[in-house]
Amino acid sequence: MKKIVGYTNVWSVAPGDTLEVKVSTYGPENYRADLVRVICGDDDPEHGIFREEELAAPFNGDHPGHTQEICGGSWITVPSSQHLSDLSSFTVQTWVFPTTPARGEQGLIAHWDEDAGRGFALIIDDSGAAALRIGEGAGSPCVVACDRPLAVRRWHLIAASFDATTGEIALHQQFAGPPFEADSSSSASGKGVFEPATGALLMAALPADQARPRQHFNGKLDRPRITGRALSRDESDALARDPAAQERETHLVAAWDFSRDIGSCRVSDTGPNGLHGTTVNLPSRGVKGFNWSGNTQSWQHAPQEYGAIHFHEDDHYDAGWETDFSYVVPQDLASGVYAVRLRAGDDETYTPFFVRPPRGTATAKLAFLASTVTYMAYANYQWHQHEYFSEVTDLSWTPLDRDDVFLHEHPEIGLSTYDTHRDGSGVRFSSRLRPVFNTAPKTSLGGYNLNLDTLVLGWLESCGIACDVITDEDLHHEGASLLERYDAVVTGAHPEYFTTPMWDGLTRYIAGGGRLAYLGGNGFIWRCAMSEEMPGVIELRRAEDGIRYRDEEPGEYYHAFTGECGGRRVLSRLHRRIWWPVAPPRYRAPGPGRRRNSRRGL
Amino acid sequence: MHQIDPTRTDLIAEFDANPDGPHSHELALVLNRLRIGPLEERYIVVCTKPRQAWAVARMPIERGQPLEFVDGAVFDNADDASRKVFRLRWRAVTGQEVAS
Numbered sequence: 001m002k003k004i005v006g007y008t009n010v011w012s013v014a015p016g017d018t019l020e021v022k023v024s025t026y027g028p029e030n031y032r033a034d035l036v037r038v039i040c041g042d043d044d045p046e047h048g049i050f051r052e053e054e055l056a057a058p059f060n061g062d063h064p065g066h067t068q069e070i071c072g073g074s075w076i077t078v079p080s081s082q083h084l085s086d087l088s089s090f091t092v093q094t095w096v097f098p099t100t101p102a103r104g105e106q107g108l109i110a111h112w113d114e115d116a117g118r119g120f121a122l123i124i125d126d127s128g129a130a131a132l133r134i135g136e137g138a139g140s141p142c143v144v145a146c147d148r149p150l151a152v153r154r155w156h157l158i159a160a161s162f163d164a165t166t167g168e169i170a171l172h173q174q175f176a177g178p179p180f181e182a183d184s185s186s187s188a189s190g191k192g193v194f195e196p197a198t199g200a201l202l203m204a205a206l207p208a209d210q211a212r213p214r215q216h217f218n219g220k221l222d223r224p225r226i227t228g229r230a231l232s233r234d235e236s237d238a239l240a241r242d243p244a245a246q247e248r249e250t251h252l253v254a255a256w257d258f259s260r261d262i263g264s265c266r267v268s269d270t271g272p273n274g275l276h277g278t279t280v281n282l283p284s285r286g287v288k289g290f291n292w293s294g295n296t297q298s299w300q301h302a303p304q305e306y307g308a309i310h311f312h313e314d315d316h317y318d319a320g321w322e323t324d325f326s327y328v329v330p331q332d333l334a335s336g337v338y339a340v341r342l343r344a345g346d347d348e349t350y351t352p353f354f355v356r357p358p359r360g361t362a363t364a365k366l367a368f369l370a371s372t373v374t375y376m377a378y379a380n381y382q383w384h385q386h387e388y389f390s391e392v393t394d395l396s397w398t399p400l401d402r403d404d405v406f407l408h409e410h411p412e413i414g415l416s417t418y419d420t421h422r423d424g425s426g427v428r429f430s431s432r433l434r435p436v437f438n439t440a441p442k443t444s445l446g447g448y449n450l451n452l453d454t455l456v457l458g459w460l461e462s463c464g465i466a467c468d469v470i471t472d473e474d475l476h477h478e479g480a481s482l483l484e485r486y487d488a489v490v491t492g493a494h495p496e497y498f499t500t501p502m503w504d505g506l507t508r509y510i511a512g513g514g515r516l517a518y519l520g521g522n523g524f525i526w527r528c529a530m531s532e533e534m535p536g537v538i539e540l541r542r543a544e545d546g547i548r549y550r551d552e553e554p555g556e557y558y559h560a561f562t563g564e565c566g567g568r569r570v571l572s573r574l575h576r577r578i579w580w581p582v583a584p585p586r587y588r589a590p591g592p593g594r595r596r597n598s599r600r601g602l
Numbered sequence: 603m604h605q606i607d608p609t610r611t612d613l614i615a616e617f618d619a620n621p622d623g624p625h626s627h628e629l630a631l632v633l634n635r636l637r638i639g640p641l642e643e644r645y646i647v648v649c650t651k652p653r654q655a656w657a658v659a660r661m662p663i664e665r666g667q668p669l670e671f672v673d674g675a676v677f678d679n680a681d682d683a684s685r686k687v688f689r690l691r692w693r694a695v696t697g698q699e700v701a702s
Binding site: 386388 | 622633647649651653659667687
């Protein structure tokens, strides 16, 4: 049903900045793009208040359509290296905590050339057991597999070795769960031939073409290591438990330590060859390792116990689409909410952006603080599709529209912080670097998003009250100095998610005599985090008690980006004194059984 | 789990008259029962064209699989789609067909 979707590289721009517009079409050969100023996005004809203003722009007009794909799922990539392509005998091993071992083949550590059938791939096979696939590039690959499936959400040490002098393969999956549970340990052996691959090494996926791996792994890996000789089982076990791998093993090729650089996408090799890697699509870091003692809750206090990374087949950060066209924001474009309106066939979509005044200036006495961090938290919210009890709480049948159907059929586009991953774990990252359907005009007023906030902006405009538009991300980066140019700041309907720099900036502004009109409900509740290294995404750990859609994993309450504890800012004394969120969360309370009417077209 | 009495066609009539509610306590119990089932193969309302067209579809067994649209279940208003979903779920739970 959807024929066109799109997004922009940034949401907040100032005059002179360049906006990159990225579009994908599904069927139509052409689409039309137009610049509009969004005055009020409520297009319910019964309300009669929808207003947008079409504006001249160089990109206005027809453009050729094309389909751009999204590669969902997280993994690690390690660039090709002579140290890997010179392997002869080897051992590859890692601690593994599978969350969906029964979900078909999943890559763990693979230096594998699929086309040539050369290299090695440590995997979970179709039966849910550990397996090693090796090949020399001729004939069928040799596969050695254990005969017992891995236990769900339990640690195992998986180690596979190949001895080039004998051709012998040994594979062990060693259960490391509680002793009173069924033991899923198993071993297997065989013979094979091996020639190393030459490309990148992947973890948590198998290579297909380089940009789009397949067979993503759901679960955690810890201490992946490769040696240049075939280790015995005891040697593998000792190496796996020793944090100082290089001191123990003279034939060490690589020993990745995920407890380093937890807030980044860097993956450090502590071995002799510096085979450093990169995470892709934001797997969860700062998570409990195989050796978590339970004595600490923060990865900062015992990083050696947080040496795992949790991967999901539906993690997502940056769609990375090609830019269809760019737009340099004119110097005289007034601050406000704008969008590129995209139309193809009978379908329409908007990619919004926020034009702030020229940096360092204010062009009005009042600033509207667009809740872009909250928009990200709710981006592509799919709770209704994924929670069986959503209808009971909402007193309606599951209501989907065309955008929802697209999201449902394209899980690679990623989730919101209200959703759960395919393996049941909570979503911690939500990005704007992808099509975001519920941050746009003409969308539901029942969600906590931009469209609801345009009711405030439209009202200000109709009253003739001039205001600049600034965003959460601007406040995060610039702090109180951004606000101090204004006599007053007004919020939208639901400024729920705040980073600490945002919170500090706002409270400092108020302490300095600034005036805040908080026109919403559920405001300033959640502590969330943003990364300097990876812009356009928020991290949220839903720690502590209170209303929530999921419980955070015990022991993992601290954000990887910043090390701050997640949870509710509402518990702070200052918050209770000033902003206890008692206002209704929606301007238009739907009432019993009416919620579906607040969704688009329903 | 609340047991639906399939002879209570008066509750069907109450729903038909006012799909959005508020509903009587007895109908609310029935609706809770119809709505608490598993996500898989759940009948739902899909707005296929804003304010113009609504369809009834069935959720797939697995995330990411296409929705299965119910043949002929296309309406020009949300209430009729809602009534159709009520009937399909009533039949699924009680085994009793409800006249359109």
